[in-house]
Amino acid sequence: MKIQKHDGCLPVKPFGLSRHVLAAPSWVMPGSLAENCRFLAGRVDEIGLLFFESKACLAYTRQDLPPDLAALPLSWHIHLPLDLPWPNGRKAAEIALRLMEKAAFLGARRAVLHPPAAENANALEGFIREWTRAGRSPASLLLENTAANDLTPCLPWIQNHGLGFCLDFGHMLLYGQTAALLRALPELGSPAMIHWNAPGPSGGSAGHGGLNSLSPAELALGRRIFALAPKGSVMMAELFDWRLFEESFPILRAWDLQTAPAAARGLSAGLPL
Numbered sequence: 241m242k243i244q245k246h247d248g249c250l251p252v253k254p255f256g257l258s259r260h261v262l263a264a265p266s267w268v269m270p271g272s273l274a275e276n277c278r279f280l281a282g283r284v285d286e287i288g289l290l291f292f293e294s295k296a297c298l299a300y301t302r303q304d305l306p307p308d309l310a311a312l313p314l315s316w317h318i319h320l321p322l323d324l325p326w327p328n329g330r331k332a333a334e335i336a337l338r339l340m341e342k343a344a345f346l347g348a349r350r351a352v353l354h355p356p357a358a359e360n361a362n363a364l365e366g367f368i369r370e371w372t373r374a375g376r377s378p379a380s381l382l383l384e385n386t387a388a389n390d391l392t393p394c395l396p397w398i399q400n401h402g403l404g405f406c407l408d409f410g411h412m413l414l415y416g417q418t419a420a421l422l423r424a425l426p427e428l429g430s431p432a433m434i435h436w437n438a439p440g441p442s443g444g445s446a447g448h449g450g451l452n453s454l455s456p457a458e459l460a461l462g463r464r465i466f467a468l469a470p471k472g473s474v475m476m477a478e479l480f481d482w483r484l485f486e487e488s489f490p491i492l493r494a495w496d497l498q499t500a501p502a503a504a505r506g507l508s509a510g511l512p513l
């Protein structure tokens with residue numbers, strides 16, 4: 241084996257974080273899902289498979305999800321569809337469970353779920369019943385704050401069933417949810433995942449912007465939110481453009497170094513920010 245010379249610093253992946261799992265979505269450039277995943281292997285730790293459309297994703301074949309993806313040095317989670325048939329929680333869960341099975345060969349166990357709209361929050365009951373009946377843990381289901389639900393209506397289910405949650409920073413800013421979410425944090429618990437993006441020029445999820453478009457006040461809030469995430473949580477730069485990912489990553493790394501314990505900071509000293 242050839243040993244490369246180095247300057248004394250530990251080798252670190254170009255886009256790694258010291259205490260968190262760095263993730264990217266399965267769409268960062270034009271191309272197939274498999275092409276995107278192969279590109280991301282070695283660049284990030286985990287991929288969030290974007291199963292946004294129920295019908296199209298249920299129809300995925302071995303060509304769309306080739307078996308050799310399992311050999312890539314990656315962990316995986318699934319972003320469940322945005323068009324689930326709420327308020328029918330049972331039916332929504334059936335679709336979600338079929339999609340989980342499709343990606344089972346990758347070892348994906350966790351899923352991000354856009355909950356039903358606030359007024360239909362009780363539809364979660366049926367969803368969770370089916371999910372756990374299939375042998376899946378409530379903690380593997382991460383509810384995300386969306387335009388239609390800032391998660392506070394979901395608190396009874398999050399607390400009673402031990403569901404996880406995924407904080408979408410861009411949604412939080414875009415939909416004016418900061419105060420409500422910060423107030424609810426003691427009941428929500430720690431975020432298992434954070435989606436990092438800035439409210440984009442076109443608004444909505446399609447307009448996810450890079451972190452360098454955040455204002456100084458938003459950056460200060462981002463750093464505070466970053467520090468809330470426990471060790472081992474997933475930091476997903478939810479940007480659908482690799483250029484935006486590359487531009488945003490230094491901000492995540494800076495927060496990582498600022499919020500890491502002194503020992504971890506020492507190991508990473510000298511790395512370019």
Ligand SMILES: [Zn+2]
Nearest residue numbers: 384408435478
């Ligand atoms: Zn998100």
